[in-house]
Amino acid sequence: MIRDTLLPLVSGTIFGAGLALGGMTDPARVRGFLHLFGNWDPTLAFVMGGAVLVMALAWLVQRRMQRxxxxxxxxxxxxxxxxxxxxxxxxLFGIGWGIAGLCPGPGFAALAIAPTSAGIFVAAMLAGMILVRLMEGKT
Amino acid sequence: MTLLATGLPGFPDAAPLAGLAGGVLIGLAAALMLLGAGRIAGVSGIAARAFGIGSGSMPRIGASAFVIGLPLGALIIMGLSGAAAPSFAGPVPLVIAGLIVGIGTRLGSGCTSGHGVCGMSRLSQRSLVATATFMVTGFATVAAMNALGITVLP
Incomplete structure (x- = not known):
């Protein structure tokens, strides 16, 4: 029970801390990255680069593990x-990401920063997910 | 925090060190999920599981715990840094964006974390294509909105 809940809770908390520290809970920063042909803000590339680097090492370790x-x-x-x-x-996801400067992780993390705005985004996102499920008839 | 405020020459808005540090934390969180639980830390998939929308082998309680952790972690950083809350889009663009993100991530089987961080680092063909696709449409969307004079953030 503890390993089923505590590990994801710790992982989610570190993940959310990383998003906030990297500025990803600030839609202006994310849209600044997507604003390629203007006053470009490359911060998101550093966030993505740091995360991919650590995960690339983790995949190397994973290959040597039995379980x-x-x-x-x-x-x-x-x-x-x-x-x-x-x-x-x-x-489609990229279009939605560009409109508001939010993707799923920062959407949830921002609930701690701007509960109303983030709550609206998250509720709409879950509604979109439910829509897909309904259209596919419960797969 | 002062070192983290170091900028990048030529890019007045960039925060490269804070970005890198945040990215390393995200990577560690995803590594913990992979090596500890044997799973991908993909937020859209885990969120769908937590809210009973998606099927999957991850226990719902664990998925919920991960989702609850996201704002907790952000809260800790905001408390430590004392930074002012950023601006968000208004309700109408937030609803439109949220709906599209929800539909897109389910159809596309992932988002910035699952495809962008976990999949790309594994050189998954599907994730590389997915990430390139949502980056391109993200760039195009912001460019189109700017060309049309549509502003969503104050």
């Missing part, structure tokens, strides 16, 4: 097919 430290086995995605759904969905 995770606190679980019976790895539950990792293993697909490699490029589908219209993947590309279309990602294209």
């Amino acid at each position: 995770p430290i606190f679980a019976e086995g790895f539950s990792l995605p293993d697909r490699s097919d490029l589908t219209a759904r993947l590309i279309g969905g990602s294209a």
Whole structure:
């Protein structure tokens, strides 16, 4: 029970701290990065770069492990097919990301900073997720 | 915090060291999830699981704990830094953006964390394509809004 809740709680808390420290809970900073043809703010690239670097090392360690430290086995995605759904969905996501300067992680993290604004975004995002599920008929 | 405020020559708005430090924390959080629980720290997927929208093998209580941690961590940083709260878009753009992000991340099986951080670092073909796609449409959206004179942030 503790390992099922405590580990994700700690991971989520470190994740949220990283988002806030990196400025990702500030929509102006995110949109400043997406504003490629203007007064460009490259901060997001440093956030992404730092995170990818650490995770690249973690994947190296993972390959040498029989199983995770606190679980019976790895539950990792293993697909490699490029589908219209993947590309279309990602294209849509980028549009929404650009409009408000928020993606899912910063949306939840910002609940601690601007509860009303972040709450509206998160509620709409969950509604969008439910819509997809309804349209696909509970898969 | 003063060192973290160091800038980048030529980019007056950039905070490269704070960004890098934040990125390392995000990487550590995702590494803990991978090596500890054997799972991908993808926020859209975990959130869907937490709210009972997505299926998956992750226990719902764990998914909820991860989601609760996100604002907790942000709260700690805001408390330590004492920085002023940033500005957000108004309700209408927030609802439109939220809906599109929700639909897009479900169809695209991930967002900036799952595809961008966890997938790209693993050189997953799907994540590389997904990240390139949402970066391009993100750039295009901001460029189009600026060209049309649509401002969402004060």
